[in-house]
Amino acid sequence: MAEPLYRYKELLAAGLSREQVRRLTDMSRLHRLSRSVYAPSADQIRSLPAIFRRLPAGAVVGFHTGAQLHGFGDARSPDVHVIVPAGESVPRIRGVVTHEAVLPVRDPVLLAGVPCAPAARCAVDLARSLRRMDALPLLDLCLRVGACRSEELRVEVVRHDRLRGVCQARDLVPRADPRAECRQESQLRLVLMDGGLPTPEPQIWVPDSNGIPLYRLDLGYRRHRVGVEYDGLSHLDRVRLRRDRARTNWLAANGWQMRHFTDEDLYRRPTHIIRTLIPLLGP
Template identity: 70%
Template sequence: MTRGVYGPWSDRGDRGELLPGMFLRLPAGAVVGFHTGAELHGFADLHDPAIHVIVPAGTPVPKISGVVAHEAVLPVRGTVELAGVPCAPAARCAVDLARSVRRMDALPLLDLALRSNASTAEELRDEVRRHARLRGVCQARQLVGLADPRAECRQESQLRLVLVDGGLPVPEPQLWVADEFGVARYRLDLGYRARRIGVEYDGATHLDRDRLRHDRERMNWLAARGWRMRYFTDLDLYRRPTHVVQAVRNLLLR
């Protein structure tokens, strides 16, 4: 399993089998956290093949291949057991990541932490308060305030962040539009209901012929009811974010 620790052989490399053996070589007080903790809690939006653990500051850690040890001055509270090893609570894993990864990666994982019910908004807020004065806490605090469980994919979360970082009002995720009888007909990725403005991310699934027919019917229905739509792709989101912001700003200013 790891040097000096033996167990049943498996060609799958399951973390559930590796972690208990790995912990036999780690110092007392070590807990799983960061990317690996998020994975165990069910909101692994950021994959990292390394095993991430948190150890108390000043603790000697043996060099183990594939293990990243984070020395933490902030004690881990409320440790839970997952996959047979101690793990930081979901809120701690989420906030640690929100402090340390890029903004465009941080908000999707916070949204997913809420959507998966791994953590509540209150738990995230309580945890980020405990991280006061630690590096990256300003980013984490802001993004925790933006986190929303309604986002259904990382690109929707990132598109919302691009708009907010561009100085625009926070759009409503997964906005339902009803017909004249009050029946919900279509759902938009993001939108400004009072202004009848919708913002959509078009991924690879929109290239299917049946999906294209549905999209055209939907676009015509929305346009007939005064909705103004803007559609963006991965090129816009990752290479032309200023274009995204300006396109939506122009609609809001009309």
């Protein structure tokens, strides 16, 4: 069977934003054959039309696979996730996880040739079911790529009232922020909030004496002039290290107290992060 092709205008008409198309291409979920022609390049996506021939009417792509199609599939899964109407008989298909629709899916959209739950529905379903540290990065990314708006998430989470995991989703949706630029930054922000510290501001620009933005901080507290950053493997590069040292020295000379944390701090000793910052933020 020939691989389906999609023109760029068709992807936009199907509900994807320009940022989502770019991100899907960067994630190798779409392959650009020419300037305006794309094809799904993941076996999982190519298999969707065939899978749907075996599913009951009303089935839609959702959860992890739905988020992937909408361009914010940060929570990867080797399986295809579909939502099926309650009470329907569903054949057992290898590599397919079915979720019975306790809550009906409203207004599905056509993506990759199959019906898909709206982005807000996929995001809230995942925010209910993922680990807390995985759920907030996904919500942040959903907003960042423009898959939906904050208001749509808030409306959707109300619809999930009394469903399993809704308390977590209800807590995290208002905390979602499109300014977060990576998974670890979102997780670090959550550690700070869960530790009882004020909500930090993502992506703070610090200007020079002429008011021109000079350095950008991952997270920070303007009033206290405290910056908080996650240092991944890229910070070990020699050239990057030199730039980081010059940047840190300039910020310190201009009244900013910077604190840097690693994967060891984030995933194994989050209380160390809180104890480090409490003295800097004061009452």
